[in-house]
Amino acid sequence: MPPAHPFDTSGLLDLGEDDTLHEECGIFGVVGVQDASTFVALGLHALQHRGQEAGGIVAHDPEQGFNNARRFGYVRDNFTSQKIMETLPGPLSIGHVRYSTSGSKGQTAIRDVQPFFGEFSMGGAAIAHNGNITNANTLRRELIERGSIFQSSSDSECIIHLMARSMGRSIPDRMEEALRKVEGAFSVVAMTRTKLIGVRDPLGVRPLVLGKIGDGWALSSETCALDIIGAEFVREIEPGEMVVINTDGVQSHFPFRRQKPRFCIFEHVYFSRPDSILGGRSVYETREAIGRELAKESPVEADLVCPVPDSGTPAAIGFSLESGIPYAMGIIRNQYMGRTFIEPTEQIRNMGVRLKLNVNRALIKGKRVILVDDSVVRGTTSRKIKEMILDAGAKEVHFRIASPPTAWPCFYGVDTPQREKLLAATMSEDEMREHLAVDSLKFISLDGLYRAVGEAQGRNPTCPQYCDACFSGEYPVKPADMVEQGFQMKPAAE
Numbered sequence: 004m005p006p007a008h009p010f011d012t013s014g015l016l017d018l019g020e021d022d023t024l025h026e027e028c029g030i031f032g033v034v035g036v037q038d039a040s041t042f043v044a045l046g047l048h049a050l051q052h053r054g055q056e057a058g059g060i061v062a063h064d065p066e067q068g069f070n071n072a073r074r075f076g077y078v079r080d081n082f083t084s085q086k087i088m089e090t091l092p093g094p095l096s097i098g099h100v101r102y103s104t105s106g107s108k109g110q111t112a113i114r115d116v117q118p119f120f121g122e123f124s125m126g127g128a129a130i131a132h133n134g135n136i137t138n139a140n141t142l143r144r145e146l147i148e149r150g151s152i153f154q155s156s157s158d159s160e161c162i163i164h165l166m167a168r169s170m171g172r173s174i175p176d177r178m179e180e181a182l183r184k185v186e187g188a189f190s191v192v193a194m195t196r197t198k199l200i201g202v203r204d205p206l207g208v209r210p211l212v213l214g215k216i217g218d219g220w221a222l223s224s225e226t227c228a229l230d231i232i233g234a235e236f237v238r239e240i241e242p243g244e245m246v247v248i249n250t251d252g253v254q255s256h257f258p259f260r261r262q263k264p265r266f267c268i269f270e271h272v273y274f275s276r277p278d279s280i281l282g283g284r285s286v287y288e289t290r291e292a293i294g295r296e297l298a299k300e301s302p303v304e305a306d307l308v309c310p311v312p313d314s315g316t317p318a319a320i321g322f323s324l325e326s327g328i329p330y331a332m333g334i335i336r337n338q339y340m341g342r343t344f345i346e347p348t349e350q351i352r353n354m355g356v357r358l359k360l361n362v363n364r365a366l367i368k369g370k371r372v373i374l375v376d377d378s379v380v381r382g383t384t385s386r387k388i389k390e391m392i393l394d395a396g397a398k399e400v401h402f403r404i405a406s407p408p409t410a411w412p413c414f415y416g417v418d419t420p421q422r423e424k425l426l427a428a429t430m431s432e433d434e435m436r437e438h439l440a441v442d443s444l445k446f447i448s449l450d451g452l453y454r455a456v457g458e459a460q461g462r463n464p465t466c467p468q469y470c471d472a473c474f475s476g477e478y479p480v481k482p483a484d485m486v487e488q489g490f491q492m493k494p495a496a497e
């Protein structure tokens with residue numbers, strides 16, 4: 004594990020005080036360029052916001068075969084070392100960054116760090132997965148009963164064991180057969196000795212894009228990581244599509260039963276980087292549009308619009324542009340917080356949010372302030388921010404939230420607290436306003452959010468265009484494992 008740092012608040016995660024949602028993984032792969040692993044390291048660095056706990060890279064070289072390196076911590080602290088990168092030669096490489104799942108925060112073993120590797124009769128294959136398999140417990144149980152020996156606690160390892168049991172004649176065939184048995188959300192990058200493979204689940208819940216770099220190709224969770232390696236964005240891998248890429252080019256097919264796509268709408272609000280393109284739209288512009296919708300839906304008289312940095316910034320700019328109320332950086336974020344895991348002292352724990360965010364007192368004093376944030380999860384951070392703003396002398400505090408109330412957990416690859424810990428699961432909007440003790444609190448409506456992502460008519464209630472289960476409670480794929488463990492789904496008629 005990396006050394007502890009006394010000013011590291013991420014230890015708060017272990018104390019159940021974390022108050023943000025976390026994307027659990029980012030994936031990247033490159034074929035057809037010299038020292039492909041170097042490009043993968045750069046790509047993973049650009050995807051670090053999708054997972055900071057650990058990262059891994061596998062590379063293949065025709066002479067040296069497969070090599071891998073898996074490490075805890077940031078990409079920049081591990082995969083910039085010449086010593087490590089020299090062990091990963093070859094023209095084909097994939098990588099993965101992860102945020103630990105709720106059951107294993109801070110306790111992940113290195114064996115849980117992807118990519119996973121399997122040796123098959125037709126050669127080796129490595130695989131990296133973003134998403135969450137909702138029937139993983141059942142699959143794991145069945146596989147163990149039939150003799151599979153698991154090396155990790157990760158759901159994603161099921162894919163390797165399913166491939167091992169397949170009678171398919173090639174690795175892509177085996178992967179296809181394995182993924183047909185998997186339920187839930189998956190974007191996958193995988194590699195054989197000669198091929199880079201990309202797959203997206205039939206609903207296309209998590210993103211995956213294709214890029215061109217010189218004579219080679221790249222696959223990435225987001226377009227921002229293509230930019231960093233100088234690759235040209237070609238297109239998104241479509242929901243339900245499998246691409247098999249080698250030096251001859253890209254072969255595409257659709258091995259799963261076609262379904263209406265349900266991309267994660269929260270990627271637009273929060274998870275993806277604002278410099279990425281999703282569904283042909285700039286994430287930054289979508290977030291600005293969310294702010295404009297919020298201003299139309301929930302106007303309020305005030306002197307300043309301030310973002311809760313950094314993810315609230317584009318929505319706050321949109322709110323300001325629409326309302327005509329001046330935008331100001333009323334809260335400043337310390338950009339140099341670490342994320343290693345420690346047990347903070349009582350004194351540091353009490354500092355809480357102040358270690359990350361500080362109020363710009365000179366701007367705030369005597370003002371009626373609109374604070375724009377991306378979401379309210381447990382509400383603990385919102386409360387502390389409100390106190391800081393009032394301490395700085397604000398006259399009024401109005402919260403405007405760029406997503407609807409998060410009342411349901413995500414089971415598709417985003418780490419959310421259990422339902423009872425979500426503020427919106429137990430309180431109405433009015434009760435939340437009272438609980439946070441602010442002058443007003445308004446969330447964007449689900450229809451408003453859909454309009455902001457480009458659906459002019461809003462949400463289609465009979466056939467929603469996106470996955471929005473954490474707001475609506477309508478899960479596009481039944482979370483079978485969780486239901487087995489007692490999770491109560493929303494009744495269909497509610």
Ligand code: SF4
Pocket residue numbers: 208267268269270412413414415416417470471472473474
């Ligand atoms: S439940 Fe929410 S966070 Fe999870 S995939 Fe659906 S929209 Fe995204």
